[in-house]
Amino acid sequence: MAGGTVPMPTPETAPFWAGTLAGELRIQQCNSCGKYYFYPRPFCRYCQSGDVVWRTACGAGRLVSYVINHRPVPPAAPNEPQVIALVELDEGPRMMTTIVGVTPEPGSLPLDGRVHVEFEPRGEQALPVFRFSAEAA
């Protein structure tokens, strides 16, 4: 894991990881109750309906919490503090991620700041990471 741990898709999550490779953040929506949910599974987490569809999320959200890890793990360098962040998508679901394009310090990480998704290669996969949107700067 010199380059960081690489997610291993399962049959149920493969469309999500195919999406990140194609530059799309794909999440699922329930046709029965209308809710978006994450992580992927072939039924709704809220009402257990199997009538669910894949959607491409708009890719925008807000930073809801974070830590700055001073004992970073790869691919971060040993002396490079690592932002481990939670982002809530505009569609509702929350994801673990990182914030790119900022110095890893509290003053650069305003809670509720608007962010949008980008994709970073990780092994043979691509990870969804987030960057502060211009209007939040």
Next chain:
Amino acid sequence: MTGMHGGQIAIVGASETTEIGVLPDRSMIQLHAEAALNALADAGLSAADVDGVSTAGPMPFEVSHHLGITPRWLDGTMVGGCSFMLHVRHAAAAIAAGAADVVLVTHGESGRSRVGAGAYRHNPASPAGQFEAPFGALAPYSTFTVPAMRFLHDRGMTRRDLAEVVVAQREWAVDNPRAFRRKPTTVDRVLDDPPIAYPFTRDMCCVVTDGGGALVLTGAERAADLPGGEHAVYLLGSGEACEGPMMSQMDDLGTFGAFRRASAEAFATASVSHDDIDLLMAYDAFAHLPLYMLEDIGFVGRGESGAFIADGNTRKGGRLPMNTNGGGLSYTHTGMYGMFAIQEAVRQLRGQAAVQVPGVEISFVQGVGLFFGAAGSLVLSNRRP
């Protein structure tokens, strides 16, 4: 007809390993055995008297076979560090139902020296392995801590509130010879400690130690006839609950539903109220947990936990003495601290704690497991209602 609550089941033996801290000369399984034999001696019972075995980490049959016990009842419930709260609850149900008469609950972990301990296994195909670990959310200090900024932000609280937790608990540890961190400290010093995962500094994270503990439970009627009967501690009520294995998928980052549900059931089954509690043991792997627990259990209102601790309510002479051994932050933390929280509650109820609180009759023990994964709550008393 015996019930599981209301003081009908008793803890008649309780002990930690003879030493805790740095024990490179003892393997994980030996820590279980040492604690078990100490607890049986404390109860005035022998291994032959035990017919139920509970543990988390190793399988119950690894522990029972190692000790030469042939149980007719097993519980290997493993929900992280609060597994032992669940074991007590399950043992009480089993004893009440007649499925076991004497249950031994063991914990041992070579958390610091890693002697005879299994390796951590990462599963890149699990939900957490796919959707959290790739971002560095692997170690407890960089994962369990991630919701804390939201908790503080929404309440107008700050890192100083985390530091106050450390300072309040260190005050108990200073006078406890078995505690791992005993140097008095201040809020400013805690904030100036080396950062581990901002907002958390070193002393806001638990110690990492070796050690073990064990409990012996039986029915209260039988307890009365045992040598350990005079220091029996009774189970008044209990609860267990869970949420999920991923920090990102908490229902609400600022409150843990499993604390709310487990504690509510413990209060309801014990038929006691918050005002009846003389001592709170609040599992503190990291400094934000007592803040969540005080609010989620309902000892204080939303947003009041920081001021409650800063004002001294949980210190010596305070309204609600909390983590009187020093807690996971200062006393010990082998990896699964729940056993030690129960041990301290029992010592306080027996009047045998290193730093004894006068007049403790009812103690509330709140556990947490596998980050914000599971919770277990116990209400213990030195009197049968």
